[in-house]
Amino acid sequence: xxxxETIYNTYLRVSxxxxxxxxxxxxxxxxxxxxxKYPVLLKLENFFNRNPYVNLNDFxxxxxxxxxxxxxxxxxxxxxxxxxxxxxxYQKKKTYSDPDSDIQRKSVIDGMSFIYSFCKENKISINxxxxxxxxxxxxVFLHLKEKRISIYNCLSFDNFQEVVxxxxxxxxxxxxxxxxxxxxxxxxxxxxxxxxLKISKEGLKILEKKLAIIEV
Numbered sequence: 001x002x003x004x005e006t007i008y009n010t011y012l013r014v015s016x017x018x019x020x021x022x023x024x025x026x027x028x029x030x031x032x033x034x035x036x037k038y039p040v041l042l043k044l045e046n047f048f049n050r051n052p053y054v055n056l057n058d059f060x061x062x063x064x065x066x067x068x069x070x071x072x073x074x075x076x077x078x079x080x081x082x083x084x085x086x087x088x089x090y091q092k093k094k095t096y097s098d099p100d101s102d103i104q105r106k107s108v109i110d111g112m113s114f115i116y117s118f119c120k121e122n123k124i125s126i127n128x129x130x131x132x133x134x135x136x137x138x139x140v141f142l143h144l145k146e147k148r149i150s151i152y153n154c155l156s157f158d159n160f161q162e163v164v165x166x167x168x169x170x171x172x173x174x175x176x177x178x179x180x181x182x183x184x185x186x187x188x189x190x191x192x193x194x195x196x197l198k199i200s201k202e203g204l205k206i207l208e209k210k211l212a213i214i215e216v
Contacts, residue, residue: 005029018071040075053146054087055091062090065103066089067086091147095151099189099195100193104196107152109203111152120211129157130160141175
């Protein structure tokens with residue numbers, strides 16, 4: 001669940017940093033109900049909790065990346081359908097960007113951080129990540145759908161294709177669209193990349209050492 005505190009501080013961090021301005025996260029929310037921003041924050045909280053697949057940071061960051069010359073997006077803007085449309089455009093931009101681009105490398109690094117936290121929380125090794133199941137489906141596909149990880153995070157696992165082959169292809173394609181139907185293209189881009197391939201492979205080794213879990 002994304003609460004008002006997390007939502008507001010994420011908005012504050014993104015909006016200030018995108019303008020190259022200093023910021024201090026709000027710590028005291030005891031009187032938030034008296035704040036003029038509260039009704040908007042409450043609606044945003046409902047939106048994010050109805051749509052758990054929406055990446056909180058990306059949602060606030062999207063308009064700054066899509067409209068690079070525009071730097072003024074207040075909280076009210078994020079309640080609009082335009083904000084949702086821009087978020088989807090931004091996700092497509094990230095998905096199809098070159099694996100060695102800054103935006104994609106950041107996505108891969110963020111994905112590794114998420115995988116590490118997930119494995120640590122569920123007390124599994126990095127090598128067991130692709131085997132983790134949720135309601136009969138490999139959890140990795142849910143994480144892909146929710147934009148918590150990049151397709152290049154998945155391709156860094158040597159057995160990712162095996163996991164794909166174990167599932168109904170039509171269902172995966174319905175869930176993930178081009179990420180699955182164009183998997184061979186993503187794979188070619190991944191293995192011909194320089195920075196992304198290195199970051200992904202070395203990142204997995206680091207995560208494996210940090211988790212250091214021995215399964216019984």
